Amino acid sequence: MRDQGARAAVEINAVTKRFGNVVAVADFSLEVQRGELVTLLGPSGCGKTTTLRIVAGFERPDSGRVFIFGREVTHVPPERRDVGMVFQNYALFPHMTVFQNVAFPMRIAKRPKREIREKVREYLALVRLEGLEGRYVTQLSGGQKQRVALARALARSPKILLLDEPLSALDAKIRIQLREEIRQLQQKLGITTLYVTHDQEEALSISDRIVVMNEGNIEQVGAPTEIYFRPRTLFVASFVGTMNFFTGTAVTTGGEIKLKWHEVLLSLPPGANVKPGEAISVGVRPERLSLAFDGVTIPPGHNVIPGDVSFVTFLGSIMRVEVMLADGTKVKIDLPTKEGVNPQRGQKVYLCFSPDDAVVLKT
Amino acid sequence: MRRISHEWFFLIPITVFLGLFVFYPLTRVVLRSFTDNLTGHFTLQNYLNAFTQTRYLGSLKNTLWFAGACTLVGAVGGTFVGLLASRMSPKARGMLLSFYSLPMTLSSLVVAFAFIVLLGRNGVFNIILNRYLGLPKFDLYSWHGLVVTYSFYNIPLMTLTMASVFLNLDRSLIEAARNLGAKAWQVWIYVIIPVLAPGFIAGISIVLAGMLAAFGTALALTGMAKSLLSLQIYSHASESNYNIPQASALAVVLIVVIVGSLATLNWIERRLRPGGER
Numbered sequence: 001m002r003d004q005g006a007r008a009a010v011e012i013n014a015v016t017k018r019f020g021n022v023v024a025v026a027d028f029s030l031e032v033q034r035g036e037l038v039t040l041l042g043p044s045g046c047g048k049t050t051t052l053r054i055v056a057g058f059e060r061p062d063s064g065r066v067f068i069f070g071r072e073v074t075h076v077p078p079e080r081r082d083v084g085m086v087f088q089n090y091a092l093f094p095h096m097t098v099f100q101n102v103a104f105p106m107r108i109a110k111r112p113k114r115e116i117r118e119k120v121r122e123y124l125a126l127v128r129l130e131g132l133e134g135r136y137v138t139q140l141s142g143g144q145k146q147r148v149a150l151a152r153a154l155a156r157s158p159k160i161l162l163l164d165e166p167l168s169a170l171d172a173k174i175r176i177q178l179r180e181e182i183r184q185l186q187q188k189l190g191i192t193t194l195y196v197t198h199d200q201e202e203a204l205s206i207s208d209r210i211v212v213m214n215e216g217n218i219e220q221v222g223a224p225t226e227i228y229f230r231p232r233t234l235f236v237a238s239f240v241g242t243m244n245f246f247t248g249t250a251v252t253t254g255g256e257i258k259l260k261w262h263e264v265l266l267s268l269p270p271g272a273n274v275k276p277g278e279a280i281s282v283g284v285r286p287e288r289l290s291l292a293f294d295g296v297t298i299p300p301g302h303n304v305i306p307g308d309v310s311f312v313t314f315l316g317s318i319m320r321v322e323v324m325l326a327d328g329t330k331v332k333i334d335l336p337t338k339e340g341v342n343p344q345r346g347q348k349v350y351l352c353f354s355p356d357d358a359v360v361l362k363t
Numbered sequence: 364m365r366r367i368s369h370e371w372f373f374l375i376p377i378t379v380f381l382g383l384f385v386f387y388p389l390t391r392v393v394l395r396s397f398t399d400n401l402t403g404h405f406t407l408q409n410y411l412n413a414f415t416q417t418r419y420l421g422s423l424k425n426t427l428w429f430a431g432a433c434t435l436v437g438a439v440g441g442t443f444v445g446l447l448a449s450r451m452s453p454k455a456r457g458m459l460l461s462f463y464s465l466p467m468t469l470s471s472l473v474v475a476f477a478f479i480v481l482l483g484r485n486g487v488f489n490i491i492l493n494r495y496l497g498l499p500k501f502d503l504y505s506w507h508g509l510v511v512t513y514s515f516y517n518i519p520l521m522t523l524t525m526a527s528v529f530l531n532l533d534r535s536l537i538e539a540a541r542n543l544g545a546k547a548w549q550v551w552i553y554v555i556i557p558v559l560a561p562g563f564i565a566g567i568s569i570v571l572a573g574m575l576a577a578f579g580t581a582l583a584l585t586g587m588a589k590s591l592l593s594l595q596i597y598s599h600a601s602e603s604n605y606n607i608p609q610a611s612a613l614a615v616v617l618i619v620v621i622v623g624s625l626a627t628l629n630w631i632e633r634r635l636r637p638g639g640e641r
Contacts, residue, residue, distance in 0.1 A: 058538055078541040085542045091535035095557045095635070104553070105543035156544065 007070040009034045009192035010055060010160055015064030017050055024050040026216040028064070032160075037186050037193040041203040042213035043239070048196045051213075052162050055194060057081050069159055084153030088165040090145045092137040098124070098148050099133035105156040123151040126185065143174040150182070154189070161186070161193045167202065179206050200240045204228060212236045229285075234361045237283045244289065244331045246305075247281040247363060250274045259360075262327055266303045267355040274360060281361045286334040288357035291321065291343060292350040302352040307331065309347045319343075323351055396611035409612035419613065422590040426617070429506065429591060430574035433513045437570045440514060441521020442563065448522060449529035460526060463519035471579025478503055478512050478584070504585050512580055517570045524566035528559055557635070564632040568625055575621045592617050 008031035017025040025047040032038045040048035053059045055066055057078035065074045073081050092101050099120055106116045124130055127147035137145060146166055153161060166182070167175045183206040186193050197203050203210050204224040212219040212227060212235070220227060220236045231237035237245075248261040250268075257274050259266040259282050266282055274280055292298045310330065311322035314337070321333045321343050331351060335341070343349065399406045413419045444463075448456050466474070481488050482503045492498045502508050536558060540550045578593040587594055592613060599610035 056538075056542060058541075078538070079544045079546055081542075083542065085539070087535045087539060089533070089535055091533065091539035093536060093539075093554060093558070095560075104540070104545075108544045108549060108553075152539075152543065 007067070008032055009036070009069055010194065011067040011070075012051070012055065013065045013067070015051070015054060015061040015066065017047075017054060017059060017061050023216045025054070025061070028216075028218060030211060030218070030221070032192055032194060034192055035190045036208045037183065037195060037206060039195040039197060039203040039207040039210045040213055041197060041200060041210050041240070042219075043198055045215075046213040047216040048198075048213050049164055052085075052164055052194055052196045055160075056083055056085050056162055082156075082158050083160045083162055084156065084158035085162040086146070086149045086153050086164065086166045088168060090137075090149045090169075092145055092148055092152070094136070094138055096137070097133065098129065098135050098137060098140070101137060101148055102151045102155050104152065109156065119155055120151075123155050126154070127151045127181075142170050143178060146170065146178060150185070154191070159192070161191050163193065163195045165196055165198070168197070168199070175202070182206065204240070210240075212239065214239075229359075231283070231359060231361070234281060234283075234363060237359065237361055242286050242332055243283045244286065245281045245283050245361075246329075247279070250276050250278045250280055252276045261305075264303075264305055266305075266358075267301075268360055269355045269358050272360040279363045281363050283359045283361055284353045284357060286320070286332040287318075288353055289331070289333040290352045291323075291333060291335060292352050293343075293347070294350075298350060298352055299354070302354055303358075305331075305351045307349060307351055309343045309345055309349055312343055312345065323349060325351075392611045392614050395608050396615050398608045400606045400608045406608075409609050410616075412609060413612050413616050418590060419592075419595065422592045422595045423616065423620070425590050426575060426592040427620070429509065429577070430571055432506075432510050433517055433574040433577070434567050434571045436510055436514050437517025437521045437574075438563070438567050440518035441523075441566065441570075442525045444518065444522040445525025446529055448526040449532075456526065460523060463522050466516050466519050472583050474512070474515060475580045475583030478515075478580075482508070482511075504588065506589065509581055509584065509589065512584060513574065513577060517574070520573070521566050521570055524562065524569070528562035528566070531562075532558060560635045561632045564628050564635065568628045568632075571628070572621055572625055575624065576617065592620075 010030070010032040012028055012030045015025055015028045016023070028047070028051055030038070040051055042048050050059060054061050055068075057073065057076060061074065065072055067073065068081065068083065093104065096104070102120045102123055103116045106119060111119075120133070121130070124133065127150050129144060129147050129151065132140070132144065137148060140148065149166070163182070167178055170178065179202055195203075195207065204227070207224055209221060210224055210227045211221045214235050220232045222230070227236060227240055231240065231243075234245075237243045246259065246261045246266060248259050248266075250257055251260045251265070252258075253265060257268060257272070257276060259268060259280060261282075268274060268282065290299075292304070298304055305325060307323040307325040309321060310324040313320040317337060319335045319337050319341075321335060323331045323333060325331060333351065335343075396409055397405055397407070399408065413423075444459075448459055451459065478486075480486055482501055483489065484500065484503075486503070489500045493500045501511075503512070532555065536554055537550055540554045545553060576593055577591065578597065581589065581591055582594060582597065587598055596610045596613045596617065598604045599606045599613070
């Protein structure tokens with residue numbers, strides 16, 4: 001506690017957790033700074049929930065240590081960790097009203113009745129649920145239940161907040177609305193938050209930093225824009241957003257290293273750390289690709305690959321075009337829409353992208 | 364609407380069956396209970412007897428005590444085994460629970476004789492207790508002997524209910540309570556017990572109803588030596604003590620007691636149920 005200001009709010013140090021022969025979390029280390037919202041993102045079974053449960057105290061790591069504001073909590077039982085948690089299924093007490101649910105942590109802590117009443121009112125107002133104090137949780141909608149769960153987790157003013165897939169049971173519209181509210185609330189309270197989700201869009205939209213996990217390991221840690229624009233592994237590139245890959249071998253031509261993809265030579269972004277002969281993939285986001293309908297309008301310096309339009313979807317603000325290349329690869333392109341520009345199925349086109357917009361990934 | 368009326372059609376056989384073999388006899392029992400045994404005239408004497416004569420009052424009291432004791436033993440034992448069962452591997456639990464379903468399929472006479480062989484005056488266990496361990500013999504033909512015998516039905520019955528009640532308990536509720544600062548005992552008091560209460564009460568309702576009407580094994584073990592309401596009814600319906608109107612009145616009293624206790628438990632259960640009326 002001495003150097004609380006200097007240390008990270010949450011420090012996970014080389015934590016490993018096995019279930020039988022399965023390694024759920026492998027040598028996981030992470031520091032979350034005070035007031036930060038960090039998301040653990042990955043497919044199911046990647047160890048993100050286990051990591052969160054280790055921080056909450058529901059699982060004991062096989063090795064490694066966990067600190068909360070400088071205090072080691074690795075072997076501290078969950079009720080003495082002072083962390084608030086929101087569960088995937090809400091885990092509201094069905095035999096209690098909304099008021100009783102939010103009041104529960106304060107009742108356990110034996111706070112005076114009057115203080116409890118005020119706090120409950122305050123936190124229900126915070127999650128915009130005033131007037132529902134007397135309802136049973138079975139009478140609430142999914143979104144309302146999630147707000148109660150949030151109010152209950154915050155009611156004891158915990159040091160950190162843990163959210164385990166809090167929105168996965170809700171429908172799309174409420175999900176988007178609630179995630180914005182959670183982010184605003186988190187920033188307003190300045191509470192350090194660990195957020196678990198498998199939804200990459202959710203992670204990108206609310207996080208200060210994202211930890212992309214796969215099979216118990218950290219693939220990449222970074223700000224949402226960094227994760228999106230500069231993925232460091234093939235897994236991150238394909239899990240977060242849509243990415244088109246061109247896979248081949250690095251070759252040297254004219255003193256410059258390029259990717260030889262079938263018969264086409266593709267320029268690599270400047271500074272790509274690639275040796276000749278290495279197997280690499282070049283990834284390009286659909287919105288970084290453009291189409292040229294003849295050989296003349298190709299921007300200078302761009303990589304160019306010919307193909308045929310195989311599918312077109314008009315989505316209002318963008319047009320999603322699928323182009324089939326000579327080797328059968330299908331490439332997705334998102335074009336900003338413009339009246340009069342209508343690629344036709346079967347039309348011959350040229351795919352163009354600037355080397356600067358590509359990422360190079362080792363395969 | 365046409366389809367619904369067609370579906371009603373399929374209810375006719377069971378309705379006819381219930382009418383003939385439940386509602387008709389029940390109506391007869393109620394009507395008979397208001398008639399005089401000899402003259403057949405209307406009378407309230409049978410009910411007057413039921414609530415004034417010592418043997419009837421005694422048997423009503425015995426029935427209530429006996430059913431209460433059996434339910435208590437069944438509830439405690441069944442809850443304990445149910446909790447254990449819920450923590451077993453699915454395979455072990457499946458085996459235990461199918462084994463526990465057996466008593467319900469056995470004839471009450473078979474169970475009575477099994478207990479006589481094991482715990483009767485010269486039963487295997489009594490010989491072991493008495494001759495080899497020097498302990499007093501267990502009296503199977505006493506009230507507590509009957510309670511023990513009926514536990515053979517009641518503990519498994521309660522276990523089947525409580526195992527599923529414990530299995531359906533959402534583990535995340537326990538974790539949420541811990542996370543919010545509750546110690547293990549507080550989790551039990553504030554979360555687990557209130558959440559399980561409705562299922563528990565539903566379970567004891569089944570046991571209690573069965574025990575208020577307990578008959579077969581009690582008859583086989585004790586004959587008429589222990590005065591239960593069900594045995595009194597039987598004695599009046601059999602030759603020795605033939606008085607059908609009196610038996611009918613006692614039967615109506617027993618029905619009212621059973622319906623009354625079930626209604627009370629049901630009322631409590633509804634109030635305890637999540638979101639229930641308070």
